[in-house]
Amino acid sequence: MLLEDFSEPRLIQVIKNICPEGPGIIIGIGDDAAVLALEPGSRIVATSDMLVEGIHFDRNFISAYQLGWKSLAVNLSDVAAMGGTPRFALVSLGLTENTELHFVEDFYYGFKRIGEQFTTYLCGGDTVKSPSGIIVSVTVLGSIEAGKILTRSGARPGDLVAVTGVLGSSAAGLALFQKGILGRFSPEVEEELKKAHLEPLPRVREGQILLARDIATAANDISDGLAVEVREIAAASEVGAIIYGNKIPISKATVTVARFLGEDPLQWALGGGEDYELVFTFPPEKMGVLKELKIPVTIIGEIKEKEFGVFVDIDGKMCNLEGYGYDHFKKKNQ
Amino acid sequence: MLLEDFSEPRLIQVIKNICPEGPGIIIGIGDDAAVLALEPGSRIVATSDMLVEGIHFDRNFISAYQLGWKSLAVNLSDVAAMGGTPRFALVSLGLTENTELHFVEDFYYGFKRIGEQFTTYLCGGDTVKSPSGIIVSVTVLGSIEAGKILTRSGARPGDLVAVTGVLGSSAAGLALFQKGILGRFSPEVEEELKKAHLEPLPRVREGQILLARDIATAANDISDGLAVEVREIAAASEVGAIIYGNKIPISKATVTVARFLGEDPLQWALGGGEDYELVFTFPPEKMGVLKELKIPVTIIGEIKEKEFGVFVDIDGKMCNLEGYGYDHFKKKNQ
Structure with a gap:
């Protein structure tokens, strides 16, 4: 069997079966x-x-x-x-x-x-x-x-789903290069999107605050696109989720470039990847604390029971999140 | 300037200049x-x-x-x-x-x-x-x-130089493959040399014992050949050294294959590399403790003052160790 026929989660499972976790590994392969x-x-x-x-x-x-x-x-x-x-x-x-x-x-x-x-x-x-x-x-x-770690597996039904920053900018920046359309937009637009793609700023302080203030129940960084990351949290936490497409934060620059190319910026936000923002879940009663923190956060959805499944609501149409994002055999942290 | 024109120690120096050591780095780039x-x-x-x-x-x-x-x-x-x-x-x-x-x-x-x-x-x-x-x-x-670490920099004039195991076996194993001469020697000879090259056993326990019993003053693993590793210890410790060629331990299997190919097994031991044995220095008064430990160790030389230089004595001829071993831009631990 060749790797090109092989899905990424199955490859990780193969490795986990051969190399089970040893002593001292609190969280191993898979987060x-x-x-x-x-x-x-x-x-x-x-x-x-x-x-x-x-x-x-x-x-x-x-x-x-x-x-x-x-x-x-x-x-x-x-x-x-x-x-x-x-x-x-x-x-x-x-x-x-x-x-x-x-x-x-x-x-x-x-x-x-x-x-x-x-x-x-x-x-x-x-x-x-x-x-x-x-x-x-x-x-x-x-x-x-010790004992205080953000993982993918703590989301519970009723939790809200939020993201830091804006999504899709990295995909828009990549499109500028790949489609050869640099120079067609304002310097501000191009600079913002190029930076998002080439010099992303990871949300280290935001992750530390979400942990220290005991806000988030689960978190993931958005490296493979929002759809993949939400599915990973849902799978690890054994829950379902609904994301509201019209609430996903997308910058004007991204919308401008998408429109020019006849692309849907929401698809970039869901499947483009490499945004290096955080997606996290938190109980509604933490909303007050979260607002005080002055972190750039947008609430985009809700955690549901597992039976509900994992969906994104696009203009009232429920779309299964299975269809989005990377699934070649590229995987972070196995 | 292209990297092919560039020596390995200079490349490491370039990196060290750009990225000096930060807080919490006890030993950084270079060991x-x-x-x-x-x-x-x-x-x-x-x-x-x-x-x-x-x-x-x-x-x-x-x-x-x-x-x-x-x-x-x-x-x-x-x-x-x-x-x-x-x-x-x-x-x-x-x-x-x-x-x-x-x-x-x-x-x-x-x-x-x-x-x-x-x-x-x-x-x-x-x-x-x-x-x-x-x-x-x-x-x-x-x-x-903390505070108890084997490095390259502790060798002092008067210390003895020793190695674990035998050297040159990995180079002999590689020669079996590269010269297409597999099957010409006894299965024991070939098995020993192939294993040395493909499945080396690192000297983890030996390193721990040398440290715990406070024997070694400096140590290196032999990845790039004995000559390179001794030079590294001498440079880091600011000392000279003399290695006695006729004391370097080489297995019969290695000698057999070298003779067959008209090669000098001593050159493999000095410059072949990938033996993954340890070379270390220790004060003569620790000899007694070292002998009790039942580690496979051979004394092969002596640490001298820096002015002496770094030499190997081959049949009474003093050869500068500069001439041996890898020096393309491949480097462990920068």
């Missing part, structure tokens, strides 16, 4: 990040992501600086989804023989710049030759208080 | 593994290695099981060199669309098998598509007591 116990009372959050040229990035569109930034950002985002504090990073770089030294320098400048904003410092890694194409593999280690 | 402080009194050892098809392995020679084994072994070996206890592993795998599911399963079986021997459990990672060739990136996390 945004692993939570590990090395000492009693102390917990480590660890997450790892790989970016491969030609699959995850195109060097015509992303600079070395942005690649360094983004490769750390996607890992910080996984730590953010658990409410952890990122601390250290390891980078393994595969470089071709004709890679410019300047490329490597710019990569680490971008990496350092976003690391400084999130207390995350390079501590090691590996640099190797690659026969074709650049390969980046980043591991981030962080800390989290 | 076998990083040592990190998340909590006072508790230390994490972290190391990361990347293996790329066509550069580090040839699927005609190594099975998926062995690749899983070896990719964990090389990381365990870095933890061993610091005397740490490996605990958890993250694996990022890049797989082509036509990778067989069986390949992935066998990889994780090999990974699990060696992990079980060294209390190391898979806790997460990433699985992504690769456009051409298999990519493996492994991060190992371990624990170590």
